[in-house]
Amino acid sequence: MIQKESVDLTISLKDSKYYLNRELSWLEFNYRVLNEALDTRTPLLERLKFTAIFSSNLDEFFMVRIAGLKQQIQAGVTKLTFDGCTPLEQLVAISERLHFLIKEQDYLFEYTLRNLLAVQGIHLVNYIDLDQKQRTYLHQYFDENIFPVLTPLVVDKSHPFPYISNLSLNLGVVICNPETKEEHFARVKVPSVLPRFVALPQRLYSQTNNKSIVWQGIPLEQVIAHNIEALFSGMIVQECYPFRVTRNADLSVEEDEADDLLLAIEQELRKRNIGRSAVRLEVHASTPTLIRQQLVEDLELEEIDVYDIQGLLGLKDLLYFLSLPYPKLKYESWSSIVPKDLNKIKKITSSNNQKIESNEKDIFSLIRQSDILVHHPYQSFSASVEQFIAQAAYDPSVLTIKMTLYRTSGDSPIIEALIAAAANDKQVVTLIELKARFDEENNIIWARQLEQSGVHVVYGLAGLKTHTKIVLIVRKEGEKIRRYVHIGTGNYNSKTANLYTDVGLFSCREELGADLTDLFNFLTGYSCQKLYRKLLVAPVNMRDRILSMINREITHCRKGGKGHIVAKMNSLVDPKIIEALYLASQVGVKIDLIIRGICCLRPGIKGISNNIRVISVIGRFLEHSRIFYLYNGGKKEVYIGSADWMTRNFVRRVEAITLVNDPNISYKLEEILRITLEDNSQAWQLSSNGNYIRRFPMSNQYEKNSQKIFMEMALKSIL
Incomplete structure (x- = not known):
């Protein structure tokens, strides 16, 4: 029910308490991605895919967003964001939330997905569980295929701590000289040019109570770790533990000073590949304190930057298993329909x-x-x-x-x-x-x-x-x-x-x-x-035009009419737009927002955003379309285009959104919005405290999965 509020002029819609933090909102989006892996309705290999996407998303988040916050802190920036946080406060809050999410992902893979894979005959095993024949095979495989690629780098007075490349998986090794009894630390990079998972030949598959095995293998780093002595001839290998480093990878190009932009970008890419400061260290939870401390110190990190992992590091490599030919463990295949x-x-x-x-x-x-x-x-x-x-x-x-x-x-x-x-x-x-x-x-x-x-x-x-x-x-x-x-x-x-x-x-x-x-x-x-x-163009006129369209809905409501806005996009961050939506809600404009990722607006606040509903749809396809509907006193307008409602899209990007003139196409776009808003299968609804609650059909409702509905509509359209 639409609630028309009298606008309280004593309320400042710029107050930070009415806004959600951008970075924490993104983390909640990535958690929704992880939930696709947690969801038992998702086919098993697709659950691995979403686990991998969660990890890959986090890599980019650290390389860009966390790196940016760290640079602000180092520069002494204490300026508050529009949600009232300093860079340091954001970093602390992010770390607290992320440590929880990563533990949940770790537990999911190690204790749920791994076991479910085994039930289906896909066995990712640990080296310690192999029999002697399997170990002999892997020892030979190591000698022939892995050993020639490896380069151990030791740390001592004449060998400084080696450069650890961005997103590389490594082994930290403690070796001892049997003659001098001196201990040294060495780093061995797990080569990314080799497959992350080493498959065993079928003749060596383990016996599992008459259950057939369709694939069996182990992580590459374990093959290296259990044959590591070959790299340190005459030395005693005392300990060996995996770790992974993430570095700042954002580009910084002074375009005004670059005579050749292409050349300038190429130079910055070389710097990225060489790497900048470290922003995250992932270590196996069993890593001894001394090794952990040395890595933290040499990488110039703090304890807040360290993430303990019980199982495998670098879970984005789980995408490997999507290549296995087991369609029953994946989404039903889909081929796009030709209209x-x-x-x-x-x-x-x-x-x-x-x-x-x-x-x-x-x-x-x-x-x-x-x-x-x-x-x-x-x-x-x-x-x-x-x-x-x-x-x-x-x-x-x-x-x-x-x-x-x-x-x-x-x-x-x-x-x-x-x-x-x-x-x-x-x-x-x-x-x-x-x-x-x-x-x-x-x-x-x-x-x-x-x-x-x-x-x-x-x-x-x-x-x-x-x-x-x-x-x-x-x-x-x-x-x-x-x-x-x-x-x-x-x-x-x-x-x-x-x-x-x-x-x-x-x-x-x-x-x-x-x-x-x-x-x-x-x-x-x-x-x-x-x-x-017909175009709204950024940075020329787009934000002003969108604000004027929101104000037009406000005017209709103030004159006793009806106002309605539906907007589908990836992210909603711009404070000017959010403030205008709050004002529209106060006067009775109904606002439905379909925001896949970041949303800094708080819906459902009494007297501020009662009439605003925000949902996010996460499914087999990545929701990416931007569609905007305005009731306009009955003269409906529908727009599509490239821009989200973020400050960067309005100010620092060239974007175009177009008004759709064809009434039949406008109707189709309205239908896309309506079906998406009715989703009770893959949709999450945002509450005012920033939490998302997953929708499920009520006892008297049919399940409505919007993406499945669109697939069915496409198939019917060619009959």
Whole structure:
């Protein structure tokens, strides 16, 4: 029920007590990821996957967010965040929460998932449990395949503490000289070039009460540890324990001082690979105090930075088991559906600038009939977005292709199509964002390849990341020039398009074509364009336009009407937007927020956010689409685009959100929002104290899993 409150002017909506901490909110998101591994409804190997994702997410969190907090503390920063925390207070709170979460993950894998794997015939065993034949095999395997790769590094007066590379798994070894009785510490890096798990040959599988074994193996570090004497001939190995180090890996590029941005990024990448200061140490819980203290001291860490692990370190390597051919232990396979209309178009594949095509219609004729919405991964990315660009590359009527690339896949058909287009004498312009975090190296490779093929490559704007997802194709049709556009919420990446939920709009509306032309002129040349027809563009006008739309809902409510906002995105952080939503809630605007990750808004506070509901959906696909709905006094508006409601998206990134004009597409987007809001299977609801409570169907309700519903809808659409 909507509650209209009289606005209490004595309440400051900027008060820190009305905001959740950004970093702690992210930790709660990652905990929801871990819960997919805890959930017995999740297939077993998928539970391993979510365990691995939880670990991989934490690695990046430490490399960027924790590293940033530590730098602030070292610089003496005591400024409060808008939720009222200093950097030190945040670091302490994060550490307390993380120690609990990591223990829960550790226990889950060691005492639940490992046993469930064994029940299914997948045995990840410890070296101590092997019989003599198995040990003999692994000793020979070590000599032939592992020993030549290893390099022991000792620490003594003539050998300083060795550099420990970022995210490396290592063995800390205490050795003793039998003649002098002197003890030394040595480090042996577990080589990442070798498989993390060593599989035993089938003939050596253990006997397990007539239960069949389908895979058996042990962790690589245990094979090394139990053959470690080979590295220290004539010495006595007294102790050997695994540890893992995480370092600051964020890039710092002074763009204004960089004559060549690509070169500057490359130099920073080399620094990242060499590594900066350590920010986390993971050790096995059995590691003796002396070894632990030496590592802490030499890595210049504190006890708060140390995480004790009972079982395996580096659980992101559990993704290895997803490669095992056991479909019954995974999600039921899903192949994206080609929408009926797109099935009618000619299919183009290109190789070495040669094209092969089938069917008769081209995609441009379909777009001329009406705008087209695609919903990935339920609908095919390759049959829509990739075909759009591939057909443009070979269409003799196409004059120009312009697009942005934030992240793309290693074997991208889009890159191939752009190269073919340049070879076909089309003007091809690609804006590649070199600063896309942890994809910088890949983007440099593609930038060089495209440049060498005759594509005009632009590296973005100084001080801004180009995050928008747009394509503009200019086509000559008779005496007329027509512009075709794609505006999406996701990256032009065929791999993530099968894993992330995103939406994209194809259109040839003149106003959208004109807007994208102006936006590309802003990105590639000198332009001070401030006014756009249908687009909301950051950093130009997006936040102001969103604030004005929220204020419009407030005005409708104050005049006795109805106000309703539904917003789906990855993160909500910007305090100005949150303050506006609080004010809207106070006057009676109903606000439904679908926020996958970080949410700094506190819903359900009496007199502040009674009318705000926040849910997060975590499932087999990563929720990534950004969709925004406003009731607007009955004249409903729906927008899609690339931006979350974070300060960085409004101020430090180039983003684009478009108004959807086609009423049929608006209805489809509203339906996506409605189905997602009704999810009672994968959805979590945020309470005002920052805790998330998982939804389950009531006794009289059917289970509603929004992602399953979208899959079923996609299948029905082609019948």
